[in-house]
Amino acid sequence: MILESVFNLFSSAVKLIFGWIDIPDLPASVDSVIDSLFEYVSSGIGFLAIFLDMDFVLLLLPFVLVVSNFEKVYKLTMYVLRKIPFLGID
Amino acid sequence: MMFHSVCFAASLPVKPSSYTGFIPDEGSFANRVLIYNFAVHDSGTVTEYDNSTGKNYWTDAGSSAATGCYRGLSRSDGCTDYYFFFPTVTSQVYNFVMTVPGGGCSVYLVNKNGVIIKDLTDNILDVELGDYHTYGVSFYAANNWYGVCFAVSHSSSTAPFYGEFMEGYYKSSYFDSIIDNLPYMPGFYDGTGTAVRYMGYDVANVTIPSMGLGYAVFPTFVGDLGGSGATFTFKFHNPSVSVKSDKLYTLNYSSILDSLIISIDGNDYVHALDSGYSASEATHNFDLSFTPTSTSLADLNFTLKISLKHSGFVLEFVSSSSTDIGVTPTPGGDDDSGSSGGNYSSALSNISSQLDDLLSGMGTNTTTIVNNITNATTTITNTITNTVTQMTTNITNALSDVKQGISDTIDSAKESINTTLNGVKDDINGKLDQVQNSVNDAVEKQTNSLLDGLKNFFIPSDDFFKSYFDDLSDFFADRFGFLSLPFELVGRVVDVFSDASSADFVVTLPALTIMGESIWSDQSFNLTDLIESDFGFLIVASHTVTNIILLFWFINLCTDKWNEVMNL
Numbered sequence: 001m002i003l004e005s006v007f008n009l010f011s012s013a014v015k016l017i018f019g020w021i022d023i024p025d026l027p028a029s030v031d032s033v034i035d036s037l038f039e040y041v042s043s044g045i046g047f048l049a050i051f052l053d054m055d056f057v058l059l060l061l062p063f064v065l066v067v068s069n070f071e072k073v074y075k076l077t078m079y080v081l082r083k084i085p086f087l088g089i090d
Numbered sequence: 091m092m093f094h095s096v097c098f099a100a101s102l103p104v105k106p107s108s109y110t111g112f113i114p115d116e117g118s119f120a121n122r123v124l125i126y127n128f129a130v131h132d133s134g135t136v137t138e139y140d141n142s143t144g145k146n147y148w149t150d151a152g153s154s155a156a157t158g159c160y161r162g163l164s165r166s167d168g169c170t171d172y173y174f175f176f177p178t179v180t181s182q183v184y185n186f187v188m189t190v191p192g193g194g195c196s197v198y199l200v201n202k203n204g205v206i207i208k209d210l211t212d213n214i215l216d217v218e219l220g221d222y223h224t225y226g227v228s229f230y231a232a233n234n235w236y237g238v239c240f241a242v243s244h245s246s247s248t249a250p251f252y253g254e255f256m257e258g259y260y261k262s263s264y265f266d267s268i269i270d271n272l273p274y275m276p277g278f279y280d281g282t283g284t285a286v287r288y289m290g291y292d293v294a295n296v297t298i299p300s301m302g303l304g305y306a307v308f309p310t311f312v313g314d315l316g317g318s319g320a321t322f323t324f325k326f327h328n329p330s331v332s333v334k335s336d337k338l339y340t341l342n343y344s345s346i347l348d349s350l351i352i353s354i355d356g357n358d359y360v361h362a363l364d365s366g367y368s369a370s371e372a373t374h375n376f377d378l379s380f381t382p383t384s385t386s387l388a389d390l391n392f393t394l395k396i397s398l399k400h401s402g403f404v405l406e407f408v409s410s411s412s413t414d415i416g417v418t419p420t421p422g423g424d425d426d427s428g429s430s431g432g433n434y435s436s437a438l439s440n441i442s443s444q445l446d447d448l449l450s451g452m453g454t455n456t457t458t459i460v461n462n463i464t465n466a467t468t469t470i471t472n473t474i475t476n477t478v479t480q481m482t483t484n485i486t487n488a489l490s491d492v493k494q495g496i497s498d499t500i501d502s503a504k505e506s507i508n509t510t511l512n513g514v515k516d517d518i519n520g521k522l523d524q525v526q527n528s529v530n531d532a533v534e535k536q537t538n539s540l541l542d543g544l545k546n547f548f549i550p551s552d553d554f555f556k557s558y559f560d561d562l563s564d565f566f567a568d569r570f571g572f573l574s575l576p577f578e579l580v581g582r583v584v585d586v587f588s589d590a591s592s593a594d595f596v597v598t599l600p601a602l603t604i605m606g607e608s609i610w611s612d613q614s615f616n617l618t619d620l621i622e623s624d625f626g627f628l629i630v631a632s633h634t635v636t637n638i639i640l641l642f643w644f645i646n647l648c649t650d651k652w653n654e655v656m657n658l
Contacts, residue, residue, distance in 0.1 A: 001546055001547050001548070001550075002547065002548055003548065003549065003550050004550045004551075004554055007550070007554075007558055008558075011558065011562060014562065014565070015565055018565075018566075018569055019569070021569045021570060022569060022571075023569065023570050023571030023572065023573055024571045024572065025567075025571045025572060026571070026572040026575055034575075034579070038582055038586060039596075039598070041586055042586055042589075042593050042596075043593075043594075043595055043596045043597070043598075044595075045586060045587075045590045045593045046593040046594040046595035046596060046618055047595040047617075049590065049591070049593055049594075049595070049618070050595055050617075050618060050621060050629060050632065051632045051633075051636055052632075052633070052636045052640075053633040053636065053637050054590040054591040054593070055591045056633075056637050056640065057590070057640065058587070058588075058590060058591065060640060060641075060644055063644065064644060064647065067647055067648055067651050068647065068651070070651055070655060071655070
C-alpha cells in the first residue's frame, strides 16, 4: 500500500507535468507497415523455432550476453560493490 | 481203676490264620497220655491210654472217614507219641496245600491259666502218608502242664507247614459242618471204674482233688454263632445224674489270640444253681446263658469251670441265633458201654445226622442264594454302569452343545460389538477430522489474511505494476503521439523475443485486388502446425541436435572468453 501510494504519487506528478502536451499520433498507414513488419519478424522467428528450441535459446541468451560482455559486466558489478561501504572494496 | 478224664476242644477258625486245639489236663498223674480226638466231622475218635493199667483205649478211626488221630508208640516212661491229621476233603487231594511260603504250625503246652509253658513246635513231625500229611507232636506228660494247644499260624516260618490251608478247604460246606460241630466236648468219665463215655465235659468229683474243678474249652466264634449281641447258652443235662444244688457253676471266657490264651473271669457269668434241684430228679437241665459284651473277642473261646461232685451230664452249647446244636457222641471204644452213654450216643447220632442234613440244605440254599445275589449284583452293576455311561454321554453331549451355543453367542456378540465400536470409531474420527480441518482452515485463513494484509501494506499487488505501466504507456502514447514510437518499438521487439517459444511460422499470401475488384483475399498458412502434426519427430530431432550445437558453442564461447580475460 505504501509503495502503491508512492508510485501513484509519481504517476500523478508525471501526468500533471506532461498533461498539457498533445502531439499527434503516427499515421495509420505507417502503423500498418510497422505491424506487418513485426508479423514478418514473428513469422521468421517461428521458422527458426522449427529448427531451434527457442526455450533453450532464451535460457542461453542471458548467459551469452554476460559472457560476451564479461569486462563490462565485471566493471559494473565492481562499481556497484564499491558503493557499498561496509564491504570495504576499493 | 482210677482214670482221669480227658477232654479236648478244638477251634478251626474260618480264617486260615490259626486253629487251635486244647487238651486240658489236671496234670496230677504221670502215667497218662492225652490222645486228642480232632473233631473233624465224622471221624470223631477218642483214643486213650492208661499206663497204670496198661489198658489201651485207643480206638483209632472210629468212623469210615479218614482218621483224625493217630496214635504213635507208647514209651516206657508212660508217654505216648500221638499224631493227628485231617481227613481229605471231598474233591480235594490234600487238606493242606503247602504252596505259600511263610505258613507255619506251632504247638504249645499250656497250663490251666493259658500260659505257655513249653513250645513243642520243634517237635512237630510231618509225615506224608499217601494223600495225607500228618503232623504229630511228641511230648511227655508232666505234673505242671495241663494241656496242649495247637496253633497254626502263618507267621512262623520254622514250622513244617510251609503254607497255609487251602482256601477252598475252608469254604467248603464240608468243613463248615466241622466248625459247627465243634462246640460240644467229647469227654468221658469213669466215676465207677467202668468206662462210661459221655459227650461233653465232666470234671468229675474227687478225681481231681487238687484242683476241685476242671475246665473245658468251647472253641467257637461269636461271629459264627450269631455275632455280637447273641446269647450263648451252656446246657448241662444228664438224665442219669442229678446236679447238686449247692455247687457253683462258673463260666469264664478265654480267648486264644496269637497263641496266647487270655482268660476272662467275671461274676456276670457266675450262676448258682437253684436249690430246688435234687438228686432224685430223673432229668434235670440247667442253663448258663450269657451275652458277650465285646466284639473284640473275635477268637473267643469259652472255658467252663465246673465244680461239681456229680458227673455224667452232657454239655451243649447253644447260640440263640442258631439252631440248637445237638450233641454228637464220641464214638465209643472198647469200654463204650456205659449205663447211659448208649442212649446219648444214639440221640446224638440222630442229632448229628439231622444237623448234617440241615447244614447240607443250608449249604445248598446258601449256594443258591449266593448265586442269586451274585447274579442280581452283576445285573445291577451292569445296569448302573450302562446308565452311568449313558448319562455321562448325554451330559457330555449336552455340555458340548451348551459350550458351542455359548461360543457362537459370544462370537456373534463380539462381532456385533466390534462392528459397533468400529462405527463409533469411524464417526469419532470423521468428527475429529472435520474439527481439525475446520481449525486448520480457520487458522490458515486467518494467517493468510494476516499475511496478505501485511504484504499488501508494503508490497503492491501483482497486477499493480502492469496496470501502472500500461497506464503510463497509454498516457505517454496519447500525449507524445508519434514521439513514443521508439519506445513502442522497443517494447514490441521485447515482446517478439519473449514470445519466441510460442511463435509460429505463418506464411501469408497477400490479397490481390485489381481495379477495386478483389481477385483473392489474403491467405495464411501455419506451417508450424502442419509440421508438428505430421512431422513432430523431425522437430524433436532438430531441437536435440541444435541444442547440442548451441551448448558446445556456448562452452567454446566461455573458453575463448576465459582465455581472453586471462590473456592466455
